[in-house]
Amino acid sequence: YSDKTGTLTMNKxxxxxxRSALKHEDFKNxxxxxxxxxxxxxxxxxxxxxxxxxxxxxxxxxxxGMRAGLKKANLEAKFKRVFxxxxxxxxxxxxxxxxxxxxxxxxxxxxxPDIILKKCKFYKTENGICPLTEExxxxxKRQSEEMSGEALRxxxxxxxxxEETLENELVFCGLAGIEDPVRPEAKVAVxxxxxxxxxxxxxxxxxxxxxxxxxxxxxxxxxxxxIITGPELEELSDEKLAEKIETYSIFARVSPQHKMRIIKAxxxxxxxx
Numbered sequence: 001y002s003d004k005t006g007t008l009t010m011n012k013x014x015x016x017x018x019r020s021a022l023k024h025e026d027f028k029n030x031x032x033x034x035x036x037x038x039x040x041x042x043x044x045x046x047x048x049x050x051x052x053x054x055x056x057x058x059x060x061x062x063x064x065g066m067r068a069g070l071k072k073a074n075l076e077a078k079f080k081r082v083f084x085x086x087x088x089x090x091x092x093x094x095x096x097x098x099x100x101x102x103x104x105x106x107x108x109x110x111x112x113p114d115i116i117l118k119k120c121k122f123y124k125t126e127n128g129i130c131p132l133t134e135e136x137x138x139x140x141k142r143q144s145e146e147m148s149g150e151a152l153r154x155x156x157x158x159x160x161x162x163e164e165t166l167e168n169e170l171v172f173c174g175l176a177g178i179e180d181p182v183r184p185e186a187k188v189a190v191x192x193x194x195x196x197x198x199x200x201x202x203x204x205x206x207x208x209x210x211x212x213x214x215x216x217x218x219x220x221x222x223x224x225x226x227i228i229t230g231p232e233l234e235e236l237s238d239e240k241l242a243e244k245i246e247t248y249s250i251f252a253r254v255s256p257q258h259k260m261r262i263i264k265a266x267x268x269x270x271x272x273x
Contacts, residue, residue, distance in 0.1 A: 005056075008202065008218055009180040013056045015064035016152060017177035019143050021123040021136055025174065027068055031126055035174035036065035038157045040072050041079055042096045042108040047072060057155060060178045079106070085166065087111065089205060089255055095166050105162035109170055113144045114207075116156035116170070123172040132172060144175060148209035151217065152177035182217055190219045201249050203259060208252040215250050225249035230258050242268040 005011055018025045018032045025032040039061035045054030052059050062072060079098035082105070087094035093111035100106055109116065117140060123132045130136075147154055154177055158170035193200045200220050204211050208227050215221030227250040233241065238261070245265040251258065266273045 005180060005204070005206075008183060008186045008214065010183050011056050011180060013060035013153070013178045013180045015060050015176050016179040017147060017150075017175075018064075019147070019175045019177070021125070021132075021140050021172055021174070027064070031174075033065075033068050033070060034124070035157055035176065036061065036068050037070055037075060038108045038159055038173055039110060039155070039176060040065040040070060040075055041081070041098060042094055042110045042157070043072075045072075056180075057153065057178060061155065061176060064176070091115075092205075093167065097162055097166070106159055107162050107166050108157070108159045109167055110155055110157045112207075113140075113154050113156035113175060116158050117141070117172065119168055119170050120158055120172040121169040124174075129171055140172065140175075144207075145209055147175065147177040148207040149213060150177070151210055151213035152179055153206055153210055154178070182214060186218045194219075199246075199249075201251065203251045203254055203262065205254060206252060208250070211250045211252040221249050227252055229253040230255055233258055233261065238265065241265045245269060246271075 018027060018035050020031055020035070025035065043054075043058045043062055045052050045058045045062045052062055054062070065072070078101060081096050082099050083097035085093075085095040091111070092115045093109055095107055095109040097105055097107045109119070117137065120132050122129050123136055123140075144154055154175055156175055157173045159173060160170050190200050202211055202215055202220055208229050212221060212227055215227075221227070226248050228248050230251075230253045233251070233254070236244070241261065242265040245262070246269060251262060254262075263273050
């Protein structure tokens with residue numbers, strides 16, 4: 001059984017697409033720079049001697065911002081960070097709070113689109129901030145699924161003028177689609193595993209459609225295999241999971257606690273994991 005990022009993929013992430021609520025954004029336009037600016041502020045990467053040190057997804061956002069002509073040091077001097085709520089695998093969010101030049105405050109939240117969208121009440125356009133209607137929400141979700149189907153890892157970015165609470169009534173700003181290329185040797189390894197009677201399976205925190213696209217590309221997913229997500233897994237009892245476990249080839253949107261359930265279910269079938 002295999003992790004995905006850095007094992008089946010190269011862990012060399014690059015922002016390939018930017019989208020606002022309603023459309024693609026060219027990397028050179030002002031709205032794209034606004035998305036990237038927020039992605040650079042809510043970001044813990046450090047630049048030392050021309051090298052970027054930090055988490056791969058954040059490095060991808062920072063690199064894309066730099067290519068668009070933005071400078072992290074300038075942004076951090078103008079919007080001084082005063083507070084942070086760190087990312088963790090159960091929340092799937094990170095929030096930073098920044099002091100604005102006029103002494104007001106802004107918070108920036110980035111993370112999984114499905115989690116972010118539940119916390120948004122507005123969305124940003126070129127002309128200002130609008131209420132997030134059901135119609136616009138459906139369009140954002142459609143775009144999100146389209147990008148995930150292209151094997152892109154998605155980061156949603158939102159913000160709000162700071163008041164007493166964080167991470168609610170946010171303004172949706174945009175989606176960053178990050179590509180993590182498949183390792184060429186992964187396809188060969190999967191083929192050899194299958195020939196040896198080993199069933200390779202992906203376990204990932206990524207969206208199911210992203211995992212599905214990669215699973216197909218490397219040969220793990222075929223017409224007889226299925227995908228299950230963390231939330232769906234929670235609906236199953238241990239007995240039901242053990243009964244169905246061999247039908248799944250991809251476990252998507254999982255949290256660390258799900259991994260032990262998966263392993264125990266497989267061991268109940270007398271399989272070596």
